[in-house]
Amino acid sequence: MTDSRSDKRPTIYDLAKLTNTSASTVGAVLNGTWKKRRISQKLADQIRKVAREQGYSPNMQARALRTERSGIIGMIVPMYDNRYFGALAQTFEQRARERGLFPIVTCTRRDPELEIEAAQSMLAYRVDHIVCTGATNPDKIAEICGAQGVSTINVDLPGTSSPSIISDNYSAALELTADILGRLGFPCAGRDSDVVFIGGRAHDHNTSERIRGFRMAHANAGATIAPEFVRPCGYAAHKAERSFDAFVEKVGRLPSGIFVNSTISLEGIVNWFKRAGLEKLEQVTLGCFDWDPYAALLGRNTTMVRQNVPAMMDMLFEVLEDPDKRGSGVTQIMPDIIRMP
Amino acid sequence: MTDSRSDKRPTIYDLAKLTNTSASTVGAVLNGTWKKRRISQKLADQIRKVAREQGYSPNMQARALRTERSGIIGMIVPMYDNRYFGALAQTFEQRARERGLFPIVTCTRRDPELEIEAAQSMLAYRVDHIVCTGATNPDKIAEICGAQGVSTINVDLPGTSSPSIISDNYSAALELTADILGRLGFPCAGRDSDVVFIGGRAHDHNTSERIRGFRMAHANAGATIAPEFVRPCGYAAHKAERSFDAFVEKVGRLPSGIFVNSTISLEGIVNWFKRAGLEKLEQVTLGCFDWDPYAALLGRNTTMVRQNVPAMMDMLFEVLEDPDKRGSGVTQIMPDIIRMP
DNA sequence: TACACATGCACCATCGAAGGTGCATATTGC
DNA sequence: GCAATATGCACCTTCGATGGTGCATGTGTA
Structure with missing residues (x-):
């Protein structure tokens, strides 16, 4: 029965008995405050040895409580x-x-x-x-x-x-759109755009910023955008598919380029092309504000935006650790633009 | 200062003071054991009211400790x-x-x-x-x-x-293979198989079971499998791609069918076809032991295995809650076979 | 009226770790 | 040889919730 420690998790009290010391000493040794408490190196080593043998792990619940x-x-x-x-x-x-x-x-x-x-x-x-x-x-x-x-x-x-950490949706959309336009031979002022923006919700922040970038890139290229070319129809695949279908029906042909607002929406677009014949996808310059390896395989003439997750997470912990930054400001991180030839 | 409770999380002691009761009474009311402890309905209601007003939430750390x-x-x-x-x-x-x-x-x-x-x-x-x-x-x-x-x-x-809960890899692979063979006009005994198995590790349990199913389906169809048609080359996309490349080089043509062992490996296969011309994918009957919406869009003649996650999770909790089942047995769950025309 | 029993609650120790405090022995300085 | 200080550790309370126990009242019975 002296061995009852083996079947349950040992506590600092168990270790104290085993080492003929006190719980506070064991605790101090195992949580690293032992030097401050003037525990001798020798005793600390011994306690750590026994702790290891017994498979001690601190009860985080108790620690958290205290x-x-x-x-x-x-x-x-x-x-x-x-x-x-x-x-x-x-x-x-x-x-x-x-x-x-x-x-x-x-x-x-x-x-x-x-x-x-x-x-x-x-x-x-x-x-x-x-x-x-x-x-x-x-x-x-x-x-x-x-x-x-x-x-x-x-x-x-x-x-x-x-505090918020978000992608620089405006700049990335600007760049993505410029890329699509560039592939299509813009800028050359005075032409109507033939690139359609599909997906997302008009009133969500990310989408509205992306639309702003989309518009600005057109303005920079001297191109104008007809109203039916901006279609924040929701993210869901079937919504994007339906909206694209309506678009094609309305203008009576495929657009030269598509700016798809997420991989989810892209699913709908791809499904549309699957029904229409996947080879037609090759005629279209595709931009997607999101990234997925399969989507990346889809075709040539494709550019995708991959949000810079490592940078966002680094910034997250920076803000977390620096109380000065704990206001309620917004930090924007530039995503990567991935261009497939 | 009597309001110091408002800026920190109230405890049962705070609530006890506010209601002129004791901590144990508050605790009993809020954890549901109050009837057993013969607390009056009236007092319970009052305590709950105050708890709600104060935004009380129990400290799970303390509860867990106790x-x-x-x-x-x-x-x-x-x-x-x-x-x-x-x-x-x-x-x-x-x-x-x-x-x-x-x-x-x-x-x-x-x-x-x-x-x-x-x-x-x-x-x-x-x-x-x-x-x-x-x-x-x-x-x-x-x-x-x-x-x-x-x-x-x-x-x-x-x-x-x-205890382990796994998919019925053997049966699903059997069915998936049979489906591929069926599309290719098997069974008709005496022919060599023209379906290649790609991906996974030969010694991992799932892969070896799938290969067993792959072989059995061929045996059932009276087909034989040449050694180079079974290629557990690892899961990674580039490994599958390289292995498939080696296969095509060796036999000098595309196989009629491919059994791909995961969506990750499938990425490699799709990439191979992307280099070779995606239209060639249409000539191949594809089976994938895994599921992904984009992959599902890839082509016609495709069958995918989608593991039955809800059933697996139901079984998980069943085993968890029933000590009798807590042995170390293996429970197999049949996945769904998704056939795209 | 007295006694049994039910009702309704408060008191208290406990879970494991942390850390303030205190109390013995060494060690140093003079 | 003695006070002053350092060293090395043990004792005790605390965190918040739980649940055994005990002690007042209230209610029913003979």
């Missing part, structure tokens, strides 16, 4: 159904671990209630920070967290009450 | 770079929440050390269970967890020391 810091950082993502959010989650976890934090990522399926619920669960487990990506209502989450003294940071969408 | 149950269930996934793992994570979270558990998913990038580290972090936070998906060494994780009395379950790979 120190008021859990070391947990939470991230809320809407979906795992595209590479962008996958990369965000993956990079986030890596960066968090590098900093000794315990990352927990949860996916809320664009469900506003679930979002709130998930944030509250995280708060109940006393996360130190919450990162919101693609939340439908980031300000509400910021409010709930703020009331409990937990900082929030938004990624990929600008909230008004927390 | 009860020895954290309510956390962890999942380890290798990657977020394909739909399968995305769907697993997403469905897992949903099912866990439905059961009042707090799901935490972490991605270990197929790094054996990171896997162990992640498992240990989870143990430090006293998760109640760990689910391993695609771990490189599930038995090692099972051992570490077992030593701390934490149960583990494997998904998508059979471990020997924990």
Whole structure:
């Protein structure tokens, strides 16, 4: 029975008995404060040896309870159904671990209630920070967290009450559009554009910035845009497909170029071409504000925007660690433009 | 100063003061054991009202410390770079929440050390269970967890020391192969197969089962398989691409059919065809043991296997909740076969 | 009226770790 | 040889929630 420690997790009290010391000494040794507490090197070594033998691991619940810091950082993502959010989650976890934090990522399926619920669960487990990506209502989450003294940071969408890190949608769209126009032989002032913008929601920040870039690139090239060429019809694949179908029916031919606002919308466009004959895709210059390896394989004349996830995550932790930057400002990160010949 | 509660999270002690009751009463009311403790309905209502007003949420750390149950269930996934793992994570979270558990998913990038580290972090936070998906060494994780009395379950790979839930790779591969052969006009005994199997690692369980199904389907159709038609060259896209290139060079022509062992490998195959001319893809009957919406758009004559994630996750929690099933058996779930005309 | 029993709640120790404090022994300076 | 200081560690409370126990009242029964 003296061996009852072997079947359960040892605590600092168990280790104290085994080493004929006290729990506070063991605790100090194992959490690194032992020099400050003037524990001798010899005793520290011995305690660490026994701790290793016993497979000790500190009970983070108890530590969190005592120190008021859990070391947990939470991230809320809407979906795992595209590479962008996958990369965000993956990079986030890596960066968090590098900093000794315990990352927990949860996916809320664009469900506003679930979002709130998930944030509250995280708060109940006393996360130190919450990162919101693609939340439908980031300000509400910021409010709930703020009331409990937990900082929030938004990624990929600008909230008004927390610092936000987003892609430079305007500049990237400008560049992407310029690229499409360049392939089509613009600039040469005075022509109507023949590039159609498809996908996204007109009133979401990212889409409206991208449309602004789209328009500016045309202005720079001296081209004008007819109203039916800008179609923020929603992100869903079938919506993009339907909208494109309506477009083609209206103008009676394929456009020279398409600016697709996400890989999800691109799915719809590709499906349209699959029905119409995939070879026709080769006649069109494609730009997509998003990245996916399969989509990248789709054709020639394609340019994709790949958001700079590593830079965004680096900036995230920079803001997190620097209280000065903890205002509610928006930091923009320039995405990569990937051009396939 | 009497209002110091408003800026920090209220505890049951704060609520006790506010309601002139005791902490144990407040605790009982808020955790649902109040009837057993004979707290009056009236008092319970009042306490709940105040708790709501104060925005109380229980400190799960403290609860976990006291009860020895954290309510956390962890999942380890290798990657977020394909739909399968995305769907697993997403469905897992949903099912866990439905059961009042707090799901935490972490991605270990197929790094054996990171896997162990992640498992240990989870143990430090006293998760109640760990689910391993695609771990490189599930038995090692099972051992570490077992030593701390934490149960583990494997998904998508059979471990020997924990219960495992995997797809029925053999049957699905049999069916997928039969489908390809059927499209090609088999069975008609006596012919050599012209379908090549590409991707995966010969010694990993899933791949070897799939190859077994691939062979059996041929045997059933009375077809024989030349050695160079089975090519478990690894999963990576470039490996599949290179292996396929070598195959085509060797036999001097395209095969009639290809059984690709994952969407990752399929990326390599598609890239090969992109170089060779995507239209050639139409001449080939494609089967892929995995699913991705873009891949699904690729061509006609395509059949894909979509693993039945909801069923797998249902089974996961069934096993978790039923100690009788907590042996180390393997449960197989039949995937869906998706046939595109 | 007295006694049994139910009702309704408060008190207290406990989970594991952290950290303030205090108390013995060494070590140093004079 | 003695005070002053340093060294090395143990003791004790605390974090918030849980649940066993105990102690007042209220209600029913003979």
